[in-house]
Amino acid sequence: MGMTMTQKILADHAGLEAVKAGQLIEAKLDMVMGNDVTTPPAIDVFRKSGRDKVFDRKKVALVPSHFTPNKDIKSAEQAMRLRRFAAEQDLYYRFEQGKETMGIEHVILPDNGMIMPGDTLIGADSHTCTDGALGAFSTGVGSTDLGCAMATGKTWFKVPGALRFHLTGALQDPCTGKDLILYIISKIGVDGALYRSMEYTGPGVKNLSMADRMTICNMAIEAGGKNGIFPVDEITLDFIKRVAPERYAAGDYKIYEADADAEYDAVYNIDLNEVPLMVAFPHLPENGKAVGTFDTIEIDQVVIGSCTNGRIDDMRLAARFLQGRKVHPRVRCIIIPGSQRVWNQCLKEGLFDVFTEAEAVISAPTCGPCLGGHMGVLAANERCVSTTNRNFVGRMGHQTAEIYLAGPPVAASSAVLGRVAGPTELPDL
Structure with a gap:
């Protein structure tokens, strides 16, 4: 039996020829992310690791986004601790209010060219699954896993099973990706994709903008999903060419495709023309x-x-x-x-x-x-x-x-x- 797109990415990052649903693996990470809520306890875990420096200063992103501008003394102290750790570690990416690169982490990481097709990344925030829109494996973790990953550049995964959403047609104006994902969740429920990847395929994919895809992948977790993921196409490549021209020109990405005989726990056929405002x-x-x-x-x-x-x-x-x-x-x-x-x-x-x-x-x-x-x-x-x-x-x-x-x-x-x-x-x- 073949592998899904998600499984292929995980196998490659684990140094394995193949993986299957339920298998426990350790995989290398291309990006590790935390925010002002989840990073402070992760720093405590990092200190206990015995490491003085993060595994790669260009692959750790700490974003003060949840309570900024700071709403009270406690949130100000949380953000201050994040900033001081980022300075101590001389992290390549720095984020501060008012700077063009600053914002909500799941908006700024892809827009700053920090995520590429084929990447494996974790973030101590459940909506890290957003980045699957770029053809990457991206999922949320807790602060403990974040702290360990900052030290080692690796983390463990249980390889997820998969659901396939085969899309045809096109959304009718003014419907958007938000309507599609709410429509999907209304059909399968908040546990309908429990610990599975939500993999989108079909001719309808080309009719979804990058913003639509990010919205759809963002809410994979609201269906219980491990991650959401879209195939890499011209829309994806045009996006990374715009946000990361040097990495695009250098071919600093990898395109994975599901095997024809990949196994899915269920297949849902969705005509985008029939999706209403939700x-x-x-x-x-x-x-x-x-x-x-x-x-x-x-x-x-x-x-x-x-x-x-x-x-x-x-x-x-x-x-x-x-x-x-x-x-x-x-x-x-x-x-x-x-x-x-x-x-x-x-x-x-x-x-x-x-x-x-x-x-x-x-x-x-x-x-x-x-x-x-x-x-x-x-x-x-x-x-x-x-x-x-x-x-x-x-x-x-x-x-x-x-x-x-x-x-x-x-x-x-x-x-x-x-x-x-x-x-x-x-x-x-």
Whole structure:
């Protein structure tokens, strides 16, 4: 029996000719990432390893993104410890507020050319699976594994089984990758891909932008997946040529393809033409419903941003439906570009003019309200439409608050109408 794309990458990094689902391996890593929440305890683990230096200063990225700008003394101390460790280790990549390379880790690592096709990487954040959009194996770990990996450049894996999602057709405007992944999770459930790779194939792949693919892979963990992964095609290569021209020119990447006889636990055939605009109701991402199939639900807040939907494509989509309109008087609309580069591009393109004229709030790049941290935490019984990735009880604030997950078109439209709604319900300008 052949191997899946994920299994081939893992076999190569483990120095093995082949691997199979369930096998325990030790694999070399091309990148190790931590943030301001998970890195401090990882530093403690690193100190206990007896090593003075990380395994490779160019392959460790520590990003203060969750509580920056720092919300309180504790978060400031966490970020300070991360910065001091990065300086002590003379890490090649440094991240600081206001710098163009700074932002949410799952936005800036691919955009800074730090991830290449065929890489194996871990991050002490569950949404590290985002980078599978580039044809890399990318998954989240805990702080203990992060600390050990910083010291050794290796970690252990149990080789995952796989689900195959065979895509045909094309998403119909204004549907996005967010609608597709919410649609998939509504079908298979939050444990439907438990410890499996979610592997996307088929002629429909070419009709998905890189931003779509990152959103889809980002939420593999919301289906219980070990990772999400897309095949490398011209869209992938055009992206890395733009963000990492020197590495692209040097051929510093490797393309893996699944074997024709690779084994999948299940195969799902999805016609992208039939995917509707989706909303995931509280309190699980699997509670997806098509826009237009539910009663009126008034809201208090909208958040557009995060590692799921904080890219420039997402900002442009939000502006498209806020253009010439006002946020509903009862609603707070918070716009959070995913990186300083995205923030700067919004400014250049005049998107901030659209947002401010619509009376939305523009934030510095941060994870902020996604994890109930700051910059938009919800009060008791408030309802929020959010382009983030989780709507668990208490995720964005009070335990009685309700979170409705959606893509930028639905989020922007809901902000204007004051209720969960899609673009077709917006009044003509």
